[in-house]
Amino acid sequence: MNHMIRSVIIDDEPRNVRLLKGMLDEFCPEVEVIGEAANVPDGKKLILTKEPELVFLDIEMPYGNGFDLLDSMKSVEFEVIFITAFDKYVLRAFKYSALDYLLKPVNIDDLQIAVHNAVERKKKTSINHQISILMENLQKPQPELQKIAIPSLSGFDFISVSEIIRCQAEGAYTVIFLTANRKKIVSKSIKEYENLLPEDIFSRIHHSHLVNLSFVKRYNKGRGGYIELEDGTELEVAARKKDEFLHKCGLK
Numbered sequence: 001m002n003h004m005i006r007s008v009i010i011d012d013e014p015r016n017v018r019l020l021k022g023m024l025d026e027f028c029p030e031v032e033v034i035g036e037a038a039n040v041p042d043g044k045k046l047i048l049t050k051e052p053e054l055v056f057l058d059i060e061m062p063y064g065n066g067f068d069l070l071d072s073m074k075s076v077e078f079e080v081i082f083i084t085a086f087d088k089y090v091l092r093a094f095k096y097s098a099l100d101y102l103l104k105p106v107n108i109d110d111l112q113i114a115v116h117n118a119v120e121r122k123k124k125t126s127i128n129h130q131i132s133i134l135m136e137n138l139q140k141p142q143p144e145l146q147k148i149a150i151p152s153l154s155g156f157d158f159i160s161v162s163e164i165i166r167c168q169a170e171g172a173y174t175v176i177f178l179t180a181n182r183k184k185i186v187s188k189s190i191k192e193y194e195n196l197l198p199e200d201i202f203s204r205i206h207h208s209h210l211v212n213l214s215f216v217k218r219y220n221k222g223r224g225g226y227i228e229l230e231d232g233t234e235l236e237v238a239a240r241k242k243d244e245f246l247h248k249c250g251l252k
Contacts, residue, residue, distance in 0.1 A: 004032040005119065008050060010043035010069070011036075011058035011083060020056060020083075020106060027108050028115045040064035044072060052078050054118055056102075059084045067135065076128050079118040090138070095196055097134035098149035098156055133158050143198035144214070150176065150184050157184065161201070165229060167193045167210040177233075203248045206238045213248060 007024075011017050017036055024031045035050045037043040040063050047055065055078050059066040070076060082101040084090060094101045098121075100114035121127065130149065137146040148164075149156040159178060168175045169190040176184045176193075194204050204210045205227065218228040224239040237245055 003030075005030055005054050005115070006034050006050070006052045007031050007054040007056065008035040008037065008043075008046050008052045009033060009056045010038075010040075010046070010061070010066070011056070012038045012061045013058070014038075016058070016083070016104070016106075020111075023106065023108060023111055024115075027112055030119075031115060038062075040066075040069045040072075043069050047073070047078070053122065054079045054081065054115075056081050056083060058082075059090070067138070070131055071135065076131055079122050079127055080131065081114045081118055092143075092196075093134055093137040093146070096137050096146055096148045097130045098151075099130050099134055129158070130156065144201055148196070151186050151188070152184075159184075161197065162212075162214070164197070164202075164212055165215045165231060166212060166233070166235070167197075169208045177231075181231075200248070203241075203245050205241050205245050206236055209235050211235065216249065219246075219249070219251070 009017050009020055011020070021033055024033060031054065034052060035046045037046040039061050057066040057069065057080050059082055066082060070080070080099065082094065082099065083104065083106065084101050085104055091101065100117050102110055102114055133147050133149065140146050144162045146161050147158045148161055150159050163179045165177045165179060167190050168177065170185070172187065172189060174186050174188055174190045174193055176186065178184065190208070190210055194202070194210050197210070201214065202210055202212055211227070211229065215230045216227050217230050220226050220228070224237040224242045226234055226236045228234050
């Protein structure tokens with residue numbers, strides 16, 4: 001028999017708890033719900049007494065929010081799946097820290113993916129670092145000061161957005177070029193990074209290239225033209241991307 005994942009739900013809306021328990025029971029049979037709490041103080045008590053492996057944590061609750069609860073823990077020895085209403089800024093912070101969130105109302109496919117990811121993350125034991133990066137990012141509204149999780153063999157490397165010079169597509173992979181002559185190869189598409197990184201700072205100039213505008217040194221005219229970056233790299237600008245690129249640079 002597979003190992004059951006001991007879980008608790010911390011949410012102040014009984015209907016949400018009921019629905020989530022029903023979905024877990026039917027679609028995530030490996031998850032065993034061993035307790036529930038409706039606010040931060042009770043949630044903390046529940047975690048300390050039951051020692052769950054996974055916590056479904058509502059962000060907005062009475063007597064403090066889900067972040068307050070995590071902040072009050074000396075160390076987080078469990079995986080967390082956040083439950084939240086839509087907020088573009090908060091959701092980007094989750095994506096940057098490679099933590100899972102479920103939007104209300106919870107979708108079955110999203111729930112199954114989040115549980116799977118939590119189980120995989122548990123093996124890599126990087127949860128404390130991921131949560132501290134999440135908290136750090138939430139306190140830094142400027143996206144260039146935030147850190148993003150880059151998958152590595154042992155877990156994640158956390159890189160400041162301002163260190164990313166450019167991303168280059170290599171088939172299903174993306175090569176991320178960083179300052180100080182470093183690079184990372186990740187098994188994610190360049191489209192994912194285009195969606196993830198702040199669009200006012202990064203520009204997709206070509207189907208193979210996403211560049212940090214802070215590192216653009218020169219633009220040379222042409223049908224699409226080409227750019228030169230601070231590190232001397234020259235990249236073509238696709239004709240269909242030219243107007244958007246020039247607009248972002250304030251040249252159009």
